[in-house]
Amino acid sequence: xxxxxxxxxxxxPLTHRILLYGLMGWVDEVVFTALSxxxxxxxxxxxxxxxxYAFVGYSSLWSFFIxxxxxxxxxxxxxxxxxxxxPWLLRGLTYMLGIFTIEFVAGLLLWPFGANSxxxxxxxxxxxxxxxxxxxxxxxxxxxxxxxxxxxLFNLHLQATPRDSHHSFSQKLVEFLSTGHKLATPTPKAxxxxxxxxxxxxLQAEQVESKKTL
Numbered sequence: 001x002x003x004x005x006x007x008x009x010x011x012x013p014l015t016h017r018i019l020l021y022g023l024m025g026w027v028d029e030v031v032f033t034a035l036s037x038x039x040x041x042x043x044x045x046x047x048x049x050x051x052x053y054a055f056v057g058y059s060s061l062w063s064f065f066i067x068x069x070x071x072x073x074x075x076x077x078x079x080x081x082x083x084x085x086x087p088w089l090l091r092g093l094t095y096m097l098g099i100f101t102i103e104f105v106a107g108l109l110l111w112p113f114g115a116n117s118x119x120x121x122x123x124x125x126x127x128x129x130x131x132x133x134x135x136x137x138x139x140x141x142x143x144x145x146x147x148x149x150x151x152x153l154f155n156l157h158l159q160a161t162p163r164d165s166h167h168s169f170s171q172k173l174v175e176f177l178s179t180g181h182k183l184a185t186p187t188p189k190a191x192x193x194x195x196x197x198x199x200x201x202x203l204q205a206e207q208v209e210s211k212k213t214l
Contacts, residue, residue: 012156017075018068020153025067029117030057060117066106073098074146088144095143096136104130 034057074095081091107130110116121129 012153017153018072021071022064022068024149025071026059026064029059029063029067033057033059058117060115062106062110062115063117066102070099070102071146071149073102074143075150078147078150091147092140092144095146096140099139099143100131100136104128107131 034055037057038055077094077098078091081094086094104127107116107118107128111130119129120126120132123132123134125133127133
């Protein structure tokens with residue numbers, strides 16, 4: 001936590017980074033597959049309705065989690081390699097091997113369910129259709145480029161919730177989820193006293209009116 005002009009700031013939380021990494025992966029994959037189909041158009045026998053310049057990409061729901069996990073891996077490895085002053089060549093090779101491993105394991109887990117969005121069986125050099133050997137330079141470059149994303153996200157800071165705020169929205173939400181009851185906004189003490197005084201005045205007025213009627 002850092003403090004600027006009396007205001008506390010915290011680093012971007014893990015959940016926020018996972019969301020950003022997953023969304024970035026989705027966007028990157030859709031753009032990459034769309035460009036690939038333009039440069040290397042698929043066979044019309046496989047895609048009979050294909051239009052070369054339609055710029056239509058594709059991805060998978062599971063790709064969100066795969067990219068998030070891969071990015072967290074790059075985060076962890078990057079922090080360790082930078083501390084040990086590894087050169088960019090060794091860092092790139094480490095990223096490449098890690099991405100290949102994650103892609104291969106994810107493909108093996110999703111393949112029995114037909115849920116993986118890639119199949120490299122048509123490539124000249126592949127491993128069980130799960131990874132392409134000629135993508136080594138791609139993952140090498142992606143890993144090094146992702147260092148810039150990691151640096152940027154770790155330099156982002158969010159304003160921390162004031163410590164003296166006991167009724168913030170986040171705390172109310174936590175209390176609501178933990179208790180399962182609706183939360184009423186606490187009434188300030190001054191308002192409670194004012195309400196009691198008003199009730200006393202009303203009671204006295206009613207007593208006076210009742211005496212008059214008697």
